[in-house]
Amino acid sequence: MMKASEWNVGRYLLRRLEQVGLKHVFGVPGDFVLGFMDQILESKVELITTCNELNAGYAADGYARVNGIGGVVTTYAVGEFSALNAVAGAYSEKVPVVAITGAPTVENRRHSAMLHHTLGNYNIPLEIFERVTVAAVSLADPVKAPEQIDRALRACLYHKRPVYIELPSDVTHRSCTEPGDFAFPEPMLSDAAALAEAVDEAVALLTARNNPAILVGVEIHRYGLQDPMNKLLKKTGYPFATMLLGKTALPEQNPQFIGLYEGMSSRDYVRERVEGAGGLLCLGTFMSDFNLGGFTAKLEDNRLIRAIDGRVRIKNHYYNQVGLKDFIERLTEKLSAGSPGSLDVRPAVDSCTHRKSAAFEPEPGQKLTIRRFYDRMAHFVQSNDVVMADTGTALFSAGEVFMPDEVTFIGQAFYCSIGYTVGAALGAALAAPERRVVVFVGDGAFQLTSQELSTLIRNGLNPIVFVLNNDGYTIERLITDGPYNDIQPWKYHLLPQVFGGGRGCDVYTEGELEEALEKARGNRGLTLIEVHFDRMDCSDSLRRACEQMAAQYKRSNPG
């Protein structure tokens, strides 16, 4: 137990990080942040150093999606700017990440000293991070620092978006007040009248028409609203679908789960059921392009009830300050069970594109196809896995695999930064060491962030990483093909040897895949399985989503 006089800004910050639930932070050292890193070593938070800062940021994001909050620690300018894309992705997909950067001393700042890593104007990093965070503070004064830290962390948890904390290297050891209990942010207080009217209108819409249904979105996961959702589902009997971002926000084993909705790319039944719903309740959903099959969704405004970002939109008008939890709970009170006849619920467990309920018999000599591979994966993923799918064929195909209970599916389906999963897997694996992490990442994507395999190996983690080698950037090929979609062919399966741990192998046929999966079962370290596919092999859903982008490309680039 530390004496009041032993508290300083760095320790205060670390105590707060511990209190908000961070057991690990990710980062790369640099002289301006070494002092704080020493403090991390003495704290209850563990520092995991990564090969580079972009991957540290991705790791913090992956950690946050499993743990509820994540943290990345970098040095001034050179470190933090390298992590910016990861913070921007977290901002875009409502992932609570704390981005801390060690900075030059307050004294140096006053003199605008030409220190290494600086840009003339010392405010530039803060001004940049202000744009992709919900709070950005510079802890120049140890008296103000506690309030700044607390305010930033509350904003992070409240908005579920990143915050930025700049920590001058001469402030981190300055004394400050003792941190007491952390005052967690209160959930938003709903406007009672708006809530009541929104619920009434929603109920009226849902009950006046036929075939009501629910689209479950990622905010259900971010705000931990599984229990209220389960009560709503039980009361009403409504079927629900999820979208790519938000897949596994509720367990797929639920008999009211009908599958993945992705606009025109959905399975026929799912598309018809969702697009034929007289009233569609969209709870915490991002209505973004890939979530909607490349904006091919036929969801007319006058059928939609959309609850997200603390407000409810019905048709084209908004009820502001209506919290998602309150809305769900009040709907549960007011709605009665839909008439069974009009509910038309076909559980996905028996109809999902790739599912365990469909038997799989490997044909050993047969060259692997995307379809067969994911048919196999439906039997490979287990309860409690963290399944991560990178942007590319992986995201779209893994999105159509029926996930067992307790699986967390992670795909950056809105921001779509390729290579994200290699760093994010590090975070997910450390956030939940008792869970198996399975990663599907395309070859092109993997090349962006490949080095982080080394950190997975270094920390004795044992994810199974499938590198899908089809010789280039598939999504781009489907839009318009050109030499820029080609990549250098690597022998991905040799990387564990270079990085000093884990095992790698190379598979072409269904038989070879079976052997590789068997070996993976017995492997204590990281397993990298490089799977070869034909260049243009991908799911129909991806092909259709790309048709939209190809059409846009042709409109923009005539002749």
Next chain:
Amino acid sequence: MMKASEWNVGRYLLRRLEQVGLKHVFGVPGDFVLGFMDQILESKVELITTCNELNAGYAADGYARVNGIGGVVTTYAVGEFSALNAVAGAYSEKVPVVAITGAPTVENRRHSAMLHHTLGNYNIPLEIFERVTVAAVSLADPVKAPEQIDRALRACLYHKRPVYIELPSDVTHRSCTEPGDFAFPEPMLSDAAALAEAVDEAVALLTARNNPAILVGVEIHRYGLQDPMNKLLKKTGYPFATMLLGKTALPEQNPQFIGLYEGMSSRDYVRERVEGAGGLLCLGTFMSDFNLGGFTAKLEDNRLIRAIDGRVRIKNHYYNQVGLKDFIERLTEKLSAGSPGSLDVRPAVDSCTHRKSAAFEPEPGQKLTIRRFYDRMAHFVQSNDVVMADTGTALFSAGEVFMPDEVTFIGQAFYCSIGYTVGAALGAALAAPERRVVVFVGDGAFQLTSQELSTLIRNGLNPIVFVLNNDGYTIERLITDGPYNDIQPWKYHLLPQVFGGGRGCDVYTEGELEEALEKARGNRGLTLIEVHFDRMDCSDSLRRACEQMAAQYKRSNPG
């Protein structure tokens, strides 16, 4: 020859890039930039795709340092943010880089459509890049685009700093006016009175006191002022030193070159000669910490004449709007030869720390040390090489190697982003394919950006890359050691095998190094030589520079 009607915004931009001297641009595809990439393929500019965007940015920077200007092409948000750190480094070190990003359509922007890669507010990327560029434009209107493009490119060339061009994907094929000749920016017009008075005062200061000397800085390289400098040197006979950033701005073979000045870390003679100069002419120099031995330089204001950024500072007053070229030329007119007695010029060729004029006899069984390695390198670097040294032991030691004529030395000695050279080497090699590229990069630094070795191999380039394996981040170890300075040990020399080309080997002793160098001579592709050193082995100059940072660390982190 294109008809007037065939010009569109993308082609216009490419014609301008060609006119300002770009033969290559570096980037990674994404759907918003595919249209522009197709236009690049039809243009005279060659598109070099890289593994990731940070390395594309570093490549553009390396290219610019050799070619005079460089270009990086990315997709919206996910691509450009990944490149931000490279653009910031170019901004900080006055490197002219054109950062082009493909963006969503103007139409989508108007609707704030939730497209993949977006962040809600479509202006965020431009607002971010405004802070690390000297011009930032979004080409929303094909009528205005030509003027915007021209203005941005002029700013780039004039200020020698990066500019940002956002290119909506529905604008790149819109018709626009034909590009005529490009109106290159005029050099700054010096204020005649300020110039005259600055010169008079400088001349008075230099001639009134003893032992005048010159510090040559990186602006001499950026603005191509070698000829005016040679005339000045010839007229006056003054000795000159360079600093890390700016090394080889003038040929080191010049008998008036006395060596590298690095504050307290300089060789005794250099330190005494520079710090003992009654008047010191600092031409185009960045007075930054690593340039000055960690701010250990004893350079009192009242001895200094500093010309940089378009103004001259003498002691503590400024003459604004005085161009460097004008200042040098006018000084050349007004100064006479220093009296030989007071000049005390000892050419570096015979006294530099690591030099060819010192015989080197390998001791085959002897384990390599940093000192012996760079003694050997002084015999290995050749005329016309591009020598690149990453931040770490490499920068400080290679900085003390005497460079033959026509060598361009590149080290990011002010911004100091580790791993920079792996991407930058790609740029340098393509900017000057007839020149040999030699890279010195520490193991810790290499891990940040290792994948770009693949692109060097892919493009049939043949740099020699020395990966200096001393098991971790040495600079940080010298400041304060901790587990965060450890890295995962890789078998770096196996990477060529993974990436599909080039050769790698592993050396511990002087004899093994000789064999490796011999093999490199005959190798047509990339050569990676992994050289093992003891952990704490580094140059005395680096050790001393780190003492400064360690002292700062101790001041900030008592107990």
